[in-house]
Amino acid sequence: MTSKEKTWTWRDIPVGAVVEEPGNASEYLTGGWRSERPVFTPDHCVQCGLCYVYCPDAAIVMTREGYPDIRLDYCKGCGICARECFMSTFGLSCFEMVDEEEFR
């Protein structure tokens, strides 16, 4: 991360440690934390959106077509989406957790 605060002196720190830009934590990409990557196959997807609801990192957005789109910049690879996928009740989870090594 190229952090502006690294170059700050005490004069530059905003009074009261106020952060003026809401939600700017998204400048920091947490994707590098991941050791397993969720890979989505739409074949069985019923577009229920459970993965979107349960993802702790807001890394899943629903596309216009109603399918989940994984933002790999932020996904930490917890595996919740694969576990909670509605179709996993039938053993057909739409997500497969694949070791990150395989994408090197």
Next chain:
Amino acid sequence: MENFNVFVPRLLDAREYFSAGHRACQGCGETVAIRQILKAVGRNMILVNATGCSEIFSSPFPQTAWHIPWIHVAFENSAAVASGVEAALKTLERKGRLPKREICVMAIAGDGATADIGFQALSGAMERGHNMVYVCLDNEAYMNTGIQRSSSTPFGAMTTTSPPGRLSKGQKTWKKNLPEIMAAHDIPYVATLSPSYPFDLVRKVKRAVEVEGPAYLHVLAVCPTGWRSPTAETIRLGRLAAESGVFPLYEVDHGRYTINLDPGELRPLKDYLGIQGRFRHLKPEDLEYIEERVQANFEKLRGKARMTAREDRKDRKKTGRPRPRQVKKAARSKK
């Protein structure tokens, strides 16, 4: 957007008030809870956050994951600050310096901040009757400083300050029953919720915002790091906790108890404790002891729910219609 409208947004706001890029551990249950709670309330809120994981991972200065007005306060005083914010809003509105509108004042704190160090601030705020929502994210220990026991840690759990060994079984005391303590304050609304049940969570949060006066929400936030559980099991653990009766989902609306999830026969405790490393040392007789106590507690709760049902029936007989459950919120100006 059409298909997307089929299911999810009926339940949740499609906007994101808690941005990605926060620094929570993989599979953190607190984040899931925060995301869902914010979606339920919307942007018309002021949030007061006590020190703890939720504050640390969301605000690595100079960044913030929040899209709403948010104040970080000390470990012990989130309830006190939230009541101050509420009083200030009321005064400014009365003096005409702010337009009159419904703004939800919410305090969010961990279980240590709620059950231990912030307890008197919380009790005071509830007793004074401020129009605010207090949310306790209960991950059953002081996780942010490295898993120390709190009074909300369940019996038998391993933490760094209640290590199991030859002379110890882990946590020696039973979990403090905070929702009941809050219900004993006779505040309008108390509920326990779990992000594993988003429908239930959203409804309860909305209800807490809507009632006039203080509301207390106790959220089970699974913490894979401190519970020594697989990250992918976070949501499932929340469900198992509710089904096994360890964390019953119920609400106390103006003194009336409703159990929202009663599985009839409680699920065996082994299912829930088995996937958590913090209970690994427990022997079958310990499990039996815990199971008995959990069942007794659940029975007590059922008794209260039955009593409410009986009162409701009596009321209906007298007035010919059910007791009104929805208490309409009075406009702020009338106060």
